[in-house]
Amino acid sequence: MRLSLLTSHVIPRLRHLRFYSPHLRRLYRMEDRKVVVTHDEESMTVGLSFRYQCCNTDRTFNLKRSSEEELSSVLARISCNIQKVLDKKKKRNEDPAPVVPIDIKTQAGESVSKDMSCHECFVARADHHFLDIGEKSYSLDVNPPIVKALELPKCIMAGFPLYPSKLEVTNGVNEDSSFTWYKSDNKFSSMEECKSKMNKINWVEMATGYTCFTENDDIGRLLKV
Incomplete structure (x- = not known):
């Protein structure tokens, strides 16, 4: 007997939905504070994907930047994208949303130099860095199974x-x-x-x-x- 409804339905596929091997047991979930970093040596780009939840906002942000781009520029773009979403939540007669501080810190909690490249920060030294967005800290996960x-x-x-x-x-x-x-x-x-x-x-x-x-x-x- 034929299954009559949604015979070909899969939950709408999210571009950044991750499934891990049994050995990793889904180390990444969108509710976790992780930045999924995708790096392709041939294209010389670094992809960043993370979920931000704050101030009635629940949004997944996706960026693709040049491997050689300076870290300060990458952080400025992340800040700008988040700020646009937060400002849209405000009513016309309300003040703009406060600027959310963005930073990269080491395991010791120290800010890193902003003149390093995007690749050095998010790929080469990913195990030592965390992306801080406001009061939330995100670890970096490079090229997980997708x-x-x-x-x-x-x-x-x-x-x-x-x-x-x-x-x-x-x-x-x-x-x-x-x-x-x-x-x-x-x-x-x-x-x-x-x-x-x-x-x-x-x-x-x-x-x-x-x-x-x-x-x-x-x-x-x-x-x-």
């Missing part, structure tokens, strides 16, 4: 094994990936109903591992992995 693509089959049959039809991982191998499968606690009669209630869905864990099995009772439910 899921670039994850898809389920477009047609899913109840009672048969289910596994991803597409899986692409960088800085890691597919075989080391861990999987957790979920289904919605409610059933839906149409895709329109699903979309209208997407933010109110309660997810129930149904299996772990590369493969899971659906049942007839799952028909009409949403699936994600």
